[in-house]
Amino acid sequence: MEKYAVFVPKLVTKKENFAPGHRACVGCGEALAVRLACKALGQNVIIVTATGCMEVVSSPLPYTSWCVPWIHTLFENTGAVASGIEAGLKVIMRKGKCLAKEINVVAMAGDGGTSDIGLQALSGALERGHDFLYICLDNEAYMNTGIQRSSSTPYGASTTTAPAGKMSIGQVTWKKNMPAIAAAHDIPYVATACPSYPFDMMAKVAKGAAIHGPAYVHILSVCPTGWRSATNLTIRIGRLAVETGIFPLYEVENDKYKLSIDLPRLRPVQDYLKLQGRFRHLSEETINEIQYRVSEEYAKLKEKVACT
């Protein structure tokens, strides 16, 4: 820690473009992700945010946490609004209607705004090749409206619309593989990240913004409120998600897969699950099922890394 205290201020700007004073919950991994992403993005950026936690905590009129130009319009159209901004800037600069300068267009949305309701607009924007970065802040359910399940909620998690009960384990579907869907658009850059690995995350955000063409960064954001976890364990849970292989950190750059952290041995998923109330009802049998799936998916990913 002492080393970090010496080196971090030299590596990372002290300037906060996502200002303190916002209303995110204690221990919010998503707010941390946004804060670090904003440090990585710098000043020359326009941020488009979908309706959701980060929009609501940061912009109650007449206050704002955003020290960079920021726009929110609706829930499902973030990809499309970013498209309009990118295309609009390009053409007015070309026509000399505004000063030509490098501006990164960055869209941010939650897992619902990305993998459910906003998927069509995102797919359209990726397919059309707009020069922008899309960041999915994945906290694995509709947390802003009160922990309802999304297609990004993991198998076995209890949420308010897929609750665990005598007849159900909670979520009965496997988490939608959103980074794979983004990669299937053959865009130049896709990455997964987590604020528990801050330098890796910031590097990926900066890279995604700098790359010409569409880039997609999927950030796992621990949500103590929705995951029923201790607020002081946010960083540790994020690291466990990676160390168990549940959320591997990787990049897909021009179709080439690369693991950001290649673990020789994965920790058992139980280490991750046991710290979260949303999994507390799971039987040994279900946990084994999850373990099997995680190992299988991780092996598939390693295969992709090996063949590309």
Add this chain to the structure above:
Amino acid sequence: MTAQRIGIEVSRAIAIATKLANVDVVSAYPITPQTHIVEDIAELVANGELDAAFIPVESEHSAMSACLGAAAVGARTFTATAGQGLELMHEVLYVASAMRLPIVMAVANRALSAPLSIWGDHSDVMAARDTGWIQIFAANGQETFDNVLCAFRIAEDQRVLLPAMVNLDGFHLTHVIEPIYIPEQGEVDKFLPPNQYPLPLDPDKPITMGAFAPPYIYTEVKKAQQVNLTAAKEVILQCWKEFGDCFGRHYSPVESYRGEKAKVLLLVMGSFSETAMSAIDSLRDEGKEVGLIKLRLWRPFPFAEIRQAVRDAEVLIVLDRAISFGGPGGPVCSEIRSALYSEDKKPKVIGFVSGLGGRDISPGEFRGIINRGIEISQTGSEQEFEMFGVRE
């Protein structure tokens, strides 16, 4: 004047209007009967005749959403849609007006499913009535062309900064070839100043757009919007006056055709008013004191002009090309009734719904509507409104 009068499809003329306006961003999704408008714009861009970004989005929801983004960085922005497309962008329309983004849209008015109908009526735009947009109805190709140019000037005026839609009847206008005066670029440049959006998204001057409003401030925002849209009428009148000075064609919110000393008035919006003129002519020839009122400006609603235009009539027959199911009939008739309710001197208002889903109303049928309206004004009707021309 150096303008050329040429025979041209109205949709194509709209595309030329956007080119003369030197539009920056056009974001659109194809839907009949809007397609020719956006196809022609795409062609102008592809041929290098128009320097603009044409964003071929994957839905109308995204079409309007991309317009939000483009307008927010200060680009002159246009789109066009029709029917189901306008419904799909519905929630985005409210955002465009409340966030004060001066987007211009042509709506090729079309019926709504089910059953599927690609043909014209006003059901689509009536569902968008309360979205806070400036709404103009064109009666012919020239009016459409002229008002697309006017819409840019009105919407982008610093006193307005609101989105504006120009309504034209699907097929009845979009797909017809009409003689239209196309002005020279220099004339348009004199009339239409460049878009100077006051607070664009710009890293040099960071702003927050689209913050959310808790109960303590939401009502104030809505009041500001209402005041602003109502006040836009003065700017619209001024724009139309200056358009008349520049181009010699004059527009007003409400137009009267042979309305002088008319005991009976027929009120129609859109292109069907041109057919109704023939019916009025033939009835006038027979010595009947009938006239026509064309309602051109739908939002902001021209209360004073409407009251003035109909005050001396005994009967006012209103034609709607949309229904409010289970309600008082058509939206236009409801609003006219409510605008006149507090007046001491006012005509009896009789409502008809007709011309749905592309069904024509012939001059003979307009005579039928007028005659039935007069009959109802004397004997009354058991219904709140009548649907005319229904095969039973």
